[in-house]
Amino acid sequence: MLSGLQRIVGPAGLLTEPEDTAAYALEHRGNYPGKALAVVRPASVEEVSQVVRACAQRGARLIPQGGNTGLVGGSTPDDSGLEIVLSLGRMNRIRDINPQDNTMTVEAGCILQNIQEAAAAQNRMFPLTLGSEGTATIGGNLSTNAGGDQVIRYGNTREQALGLEVVLADGRIWHGLSSLRKDNTGYDLKHLFIGGEGTLGVITAATLKLYPVARQQATAWIAIRSPADAVSLLSFLRENLGDRVTAFEIMARETVNLVLMHFPAMREPLPEAAPWVILAEVSETSVRVPLQEEFETVLAEAMERDLVLDVALAASEQQSKAMWDIRSHIPEAQRKDGPSIKHDISVPISRIAEFVEVAVPAMNAIVPDIRCITFGHVGDGNLHFNQSKPASISKADFLDRADAIHEVVHEAAASVNGSISAEHGIGRQKQDILIRYKDPVAISLMVSIKQALDPSNLLNPGRLLPATDTLSSQG
Template sequence: MRSDDLFTSLETIVGPGGILTSTADTAAYNLEHRGNFPGRALAVVRPRTTAEVSAVIKACAHARTPIIPQGGNTGLVGGSTPDDSGQEVVLSLERMRRIRQVNPLDNTITVESGCILQSVQEAATAHGRMFPLTLGSEGSATIGGNLSTNAGGDQVIRYGNTREQALGLEVVLADGSILNGLSPLRKDNSGYDLKHLFIGGEGTLGVITAATLKLYPLLRQQATAWIAVQDARQAVALLARLRDVLGDRITAFEIMARATVDLVLRHFPDLQEPLPGSRPWILLVDVSDTSVRYPLQEEFQLALAESMEQGLILDAAVASSERQSQTMWQIRASIPEAQRKEGPSLKHDISVPIPRIADFIDATVPKMSAIVPGIQCITFGHVGDGNLHFNQSMPPGMAKESFLAQADAIHDLVHETAAHMQGSISAEHGIGRQKQEIFMHYKDPVAISAMYRIKAALDPENLFNPGRLLPLRNS
């Protein structure tokens, strides 16, 4: 089919405002927000209903035109943008933003996949419930993107990843058929639980059009602490201790290396560190409770004082106001921007078993300094998930080319060490187009083979996101 004919078919389905073809109109969809992976879409199609998504998919399948599903385009691995062939259609879910139902009795919410995460949180709150997924990108990322990347975030320690929030999905398959799995059931053992194929599938198996998600009681008390510890080993020991005392009321347990905090303070001089002194590692810990019966802050302070007596903490400051808590979190949230301002950096998104976090750091940091003397290790992450954003910034004064010439040696060291410790080369952001080589290198070949067979069964013509996640192969 000629592209003119495809445009006509698509316009008939989605209406004149639903298809964008000019360079100016498609520019924002062609580029991920950091400017990486620039591409050129044949067209951007913006359906309004599941039936329209189905018809769009049928038309593209008929024209043998690949489809790139796109939500908020905040993904970090090049999975949501077209390549530069000018042959791929971006299917944007941005006109499917309806909250279909909130059911406080059932503790569920059913939303269309183009809903912005923040609006799902707000809809839940308006009904006296809480949707727990929180990300730095929550003002732009969509539920469809969160599901497709199985997004994590700050509260995974208590509530789990996006996968744990999904009860049912509505998905349009490669032949245009609609898999209506919008079930609110918490128990259903009638056959394969198909939703799990699409969660974390990075848009390679189908287009998610709606989801039924779990809701939780509102949090009525919260306390935040800025805690100094000697090293990551102490951080893990403290987490175990606080869990003994506070149970699952620990809602976030973030770690930051000294170099990370210093980088933020250097680029954002208005921010003030809550504790004096240059302590080697900082933890940012949130605890929260759904009940107001017992004062949580006192219990938290007591637990921290006991931990200090036991030698697990160097120093700690508990926020005395909401504003102080926000300032603490602002330091954490400013890390990516501080790294951007600092200049060239290398980024890794690895996980290892929680007890091995310190071993991982010990096994990599000294070797990195041997490869690039003066390298700045901008380490931070989620201790409770064993997930480190293990980034490195260029030493001040070094030539960019010299730094980047060592990138492969650093990447290899990080990934090799994580794999050796039974870790993952991608804990949060996924594979997309960015991490395929290391994915193919480190993933179990039996798992890779099974993934290709699932892809072939559900998308035999390779319509959805071809060459993303699973590299194309001649067959």
Template sequence: MPALSPTLLHALEQAVGPAGVIRSADAMQPYLRDWRNAYRGQAALVLRPASTDQVAEVVRLCHAAGVALVPQGGNTGLCGGAVPDASGTQVVLSLTRMNAIRAIDPANETITVEAGVLLQHLQEAAAEVGRLFPLSLGAEGSCTVGGNLATNAGGTAVLRYGNMRDLALGLEVVLPDGRVWHGLRGLRKDNTGYDLKHLFIGAEGTLGVITAAVLKLFPAIASRATAWAAVPSPQAAVALIGRLRGVCGDRLSGFELMSRQSVEFVQRHVPGCAERFSQAHPWYVLIELSDALANAPLAELLESSLGGALEQGEVLDAVVAASQTQVAALWKLREGISEAQNHEGPSLKHDISVPVSSIPAFIEATDRQLRAALPGLRIVAYGHVGDGNLHYNLSKPEGSDDAAFKAEAERLMQVIYAATLALGGSISAEHGLGQAKREAAQQYKAPLELELMRTLKQALDPAGLMNPGKVV
């Protein structure tokens, strides 16, 4: 990879202006590591363009010079997809200055935003016109729309609204040679050949740089009911979600499963998260119903459904939130898991999906195999059961050595991924591949799938300059 010549440096600085260039080693540091400090790299330069034209000029210049680019949004990913390599020759392209809400069309139920818009700001802009943008993540105050699209983010509302791929109608993308694809169409129906936007959603910046998007909006939520329930097993949780779907239909907008270990970590490390019942239980679920009608009988529906589940043994105990304060407290138990686990030392994070019906079998078999492989291992299993997505994270046995635990990462990963694939699942449900799972994908994806992915990469980025070393 060539070093940046003085001529190229000058041209790049001219392209983005003084405010868009970061050259000092200290100022570049936040762009060279992920938020967990799990991945670190070096860069020749960090550029922060403020417009699509500036992005296109930067990409064109780097393409002509053979310099690799690493697109970056809020840098909140978990797989190192937005972190440069260790060579110090790559240019980080941060989209955070591109943070404009370009247009809102309430009648068409769409919003057009630039890639650097924070997810939280997008949600707020939708709310200001009486609409909902439903993607919700723990990192919504710092993650960006571009990163959400690049990783096809999911979150807690996928059960009802789908993931980012389902929420996007059109894209604006700078291609690897600097040309701009103007695909910002707010159409629900456009049957004119290949749906090109899906090439770039989930591609983690390896096929081009997403600079803007047209996204779907929905009616604002006017009523909500939230419950916390204890269940005896994952099988009971699957039965419960089937019961709720049958009674509540698409009013069921959230169903989160958490193991006892997950909740114990939150109770230990996150203030204000006490046990909700008189005794601890093996599994918990957080349930949410929502409706655009202000007086929808959601609490009654939820209480009736839980009552039937109690009679059938699907639920051991339950409480329905009576105030917004209680709702927030219940969600804190779910959203605090990742933070709480960090206090227990290094963690090995896995983001898998299997068919909903296979979740109990996956947990039973994988728990057993892992505990046999490493006695004392603490398994933090939680996730969006309604779409088959589990965050299956591992914490070291209490009192054990950090380095020794990290050395087990590959062996333990093989157990989890083998169990996932045996049930027709995926090794990455919503976090992408990045650099963390790139090699695993080579092992676990079908050869023809990999061949097709490489064909697309070669067609769009033959020089291999867009986020090299990631995905494929």
């Protein structure tokens, strides 16, 4: 079979030596160490189709992979040595940019940052921004329905897709690339593959929406008392500035302190250490509107209403970047700090404060002095509610309590009608809790769709949906 694959993709497109395949078998955080039978790297949709067909004939399991920055073990092979990684990295062409349609058509292996830059070169903007944008690919972004910092204004990746090209599990190509904004001709099939985590088909290209470039931006570091005030402030800003609010990130004091401790060259923009901080950004396409002044006026009014303790408005791009640096270094600070237990949950925006009020004391009841590294996208109700080990407990003791911590966090999210996964997906990490919290009829529909599109379970088997025997044992 491997020589057959090599005939399809050429010698440069097939890796079989362990030293060549190792990097593709290792997940970003080093979890789920695996072993690939081979890594196949097709360069065109026709090659993907032939590869999938050849693997289907032999019953070989394929793991689609983009930038391999996923955080839930969905993009790497298991340790059986039988799974083949299908890397989309060589399919990285921008096929078309149409400024009048405000669309671009790109291949799945295009790196997100390259897409942003290509749009900017045509005086357009592609709004998806993530910490991993220098490595993550649009195929991975679509397959995980990635979120990021500007979802509050532009929506998740799902909202950016107009059409897809997909290779199905039997090798057929679905030519679904379309730049139409209106097309009421039946089921909107692209939405099956977006967020499908590579279990229903291999995305090979996408037509994406483009937007006008923001010609003005203003950034503020805002000290507040509580998550409840954060939610009120967001409502107030939206009432006064509308869609111009493009980012609204929350950070707990503990979170800011962690970054400052591990990156001592960084400086907090305000002198007083407030209990919570908001990093807010507003954007405007017109140069005629005095954006900075309007933002300043609205924030001053928010202060008069006692929603805000203090504000630092960035006076330059450099100051804005310094504020964003604190936010973007949180994952790295956590990595430097040592063991942590992570959650990516979402709750209705109006219930964020309720969630925090229940979950933080519950964490302390399990591990006294635990550090809750809370941060996230308030406008999407998405909190990264992570726990870092306190000095008073050993690493082993801390990690022993991980299951109890996960249990309490997911229960707290469910109790306020939240979700156990906001933007990272399910992969191999959250299948048990998916089954536990998702509506059983929804699970049964998902299984039916999987069986209809991939009856032999060859595409990303055991990811997103657990193995069928687990499902039947759980009824």
